[in-house]
Amino acid sequence: MIIRDFNEIVKTERNRVVADAKWTSVRMLLAEDKMGFSFHVTFLEAGSEHTFEYKNHFESVYCMQGIGSITDLATGETHAIHQGVMYALDKHDRHVLRADEGLIMACCFNPPVTGTEVHSEDGSYAAPAALENA
Secondary structure: OOOOOHHHHOOOOOEEEEHHHOEEEEEEEOHHHOOOOEEEEEEEOOOOEEEEOOOOOEEEEEEEEOEEEEEEOOOOOEEEEEOOOEEEEOOOOOEEEEEOOOEEEEEEEEOOOOOOOOOOOOOOOOOOOOHHHO
16 A cells, blocks of 8 residues: 655655746656556646647546646647546647646556656657556
């Protein structure tokens, strides 16, 4: 059994802050935990806009707080994001995520991230080097 306290994690290296991207992600579970997915609580600053395309990962996201929108760049379709809304990027969907208000999101990645990833220019994370951690 794995027990982690969010309040303790934010005091350690497991809290990855990307100040220039206007978001903070607290990684509660990582690849090293060998759960087959990683789990994060992510905070997006009000007024921020992010283009992502997780070509090497599937992601599901649940909005715990805030208001924003997500636009599927393949279809142009935009969906409202607010508390209680979940979206899943089941086709590695390239998208724009906007935070009209600060957003607090619970996110799962498969395969799990290691915690050291940095978004590339296209908004993706590199493919995991070794999937045996998954």
